[in-house]
Amino acid sequence: MKEKLAIIGTGIAGMGVAHLLQKHYDISLFEKNKYVGGHTNTVFVEENGIDIPIDTGFMVFNKETYPNLINLFTELNVPIEKTSMSFSVQHKLSNLEYCGSGFNGLFAQRKNLFNPAFIKMLLQINRFNKESVQDLNCGFLKNQSIADYISQKSYNSDFLEKYLLPMSSAIWSTPPNTSLQFPAESLVRFFLNHGMLGLDTHFQWYTVQNGSESYKQRLIAPFRDKIKTGVKIDTIKNTGDKIEIITAKNEHYFYDKVIVAAHANEALQMLSQPSQLQQDLLSKFQYQENIATLHSDISVMPKNKKVWSSWNYLIDQKNGENRATTIYNMNSLQNVSDKENYFVSINPIDLDENKIHKVLTYFHPIFTIESLKAQKRLQEINQEGQIYFCGSYFGYGFHEDAYASAVQLSKQLLNQETNIQLKAG
Structure with a gap:
């Protein structure tokens, strides 16, 4: 038995x-x-009259x-198809929009070609991609948080607030302040293993x-x-x-x-x-409660459509408090429709209630x-x-x-x- x-x-x-x-x-x-x-x-x-399937968790x-x-x-003979994994950042306070998809994505706002702060951020990203791997391999990252590491290596606030925190917060569905406590060793190893530390290392996603x-x-x-x-x-x-x-x-x-x-x-x-x-x-182990909202409100996407990506991170401020949300572009990720735009926002900001299709709650681990x-x-x-x-x-x-x-x-x-x-x- x-x-x-x-x-x-x-x-x-x-x-x-x-x-x-x-x-x-x-x-x-x-x-x-x-x-x-x-x-x-x-x-x-x-x-x-047709039911469109849209994923709201695993994608x-x-x-x-x-x-x-x-x-x-x-x-199980599960049919799969290729998708793209581009990433954009909107920083409303500084009116910055960019994405990592080539020259036209990085410099979708042509003024940034002559913006010293933006160029410096890109140089610091390049530096991070190289130095962080060296620091991982020699054990320097052990028992350090992201906040500890960034402080010790003297990266500036633009690099942190407009690149690293948006990336890590989007990946692990955690608020920026929580992401600061993420173990640097785990973050860099994850970035390295997932081909996220260089232009020529990106994997094909499905x-x-x-x-x-x-x-x-x-x-x-x-x-x-x-x-x-x-x-x-x-x-x-x-x-x-x-x-x-x-x-x-x-x-x-x-x-x-x-x-x-x-x-x-x-x-x-x-x-x-x-x-x-x-x-x-x-x-x-603690967990972050996140509200996932399926909607069709394009107002939260970058103003410049050249910046629209599969994953989009929006940083805004209201009443003196920073707010952040990740917006998954489901038409890009899963090719769900050519008639309507569909997005999944994590902890959304200022959505048109008439364009909301479904609201769900998920819990994600905080590391x-x-x-x-x-x-x-x-x-x-x-x-x-x-x-x-x-x-x-x-x-x-x-x-x-x-x-x-x-x-x-x-x-x-x-x-x-x-x-x-x-x-x-």
Whole structure:
């Protein structure tokens, strides 16, 4: 008889372990939301009687740094297509607009050809691209935040506020002040691994045809009837022989093993008696609540259309306070429509309410030097017994990281119990 396994959470980590372990365990999946997928969340907008699929969470990937996800998509025969990953910055206070797509993007505002401050910023970007890799390789970045590193290396405020913080804030969906505390070592390694430290190092990016919903449906098809949606787990309790899970409606279930594929902070809250190690490690991860709004309001995009990019970062000020938002141009990223403009704004600024299609809430991990230290020990909490963990916080916080953690955990469980070698990943 197969052991009973509960999987809590149906983001790519939860769906991933279910996919990899379904033949070896009697699985059940629990999802607090009324939909399956977590950040795999395609919204359908009706346009002339046709439903247009538009992704609002996971959107893009590449073949170099998403190897496990590529293996999964190949296994499921998921159709993919090429996309572009250009990036623009609008700094309203200084009336600056530029993007990284060649000369006409950098100097879309021709006045910047004769702007010493802008030229100096570009020179500092070039310097950062070279020096940061050297500092990474020699260990200089260890235990330093972005703020620490920028201060020590004497980069100016334009470089920080109009380039580095927009880039890092857009990538990790965090406010600029939070991004300042990001570990410099992780940021530079991520930039390096993703080909973001030079004009000739950019990777080809891809998106899933017809939205990530199409891969999700293929992935969950074999275990769809094992998923319970709209069920929040309040408590996970080790009874000695079995693991008991208790729902918010006071329903009690018993399993041989439980995999918590939720955010680290949520995982910790569910544990009735966390071990010292679980408490020490999971408590180091905090999350940023972000509002993702699907809309068609072009007023938030750069005034100069030459600057329009796949990712667009807007910095504004109101009542003396800086405001920032990332705007994904979904027509550029996913070629969703040639009739209407569609955008996804993270924590939007001043949108026309009549042009809003959908408002969603996501939570993204906040990485600090302390969380990075905890991350290096996370595999230890999967050695303690019948409760296991996986999720994007095991890596950089992205789709590949979540699925990679699912692959690693699945290999561990299968090798422990049956000595079966998992081919995935």
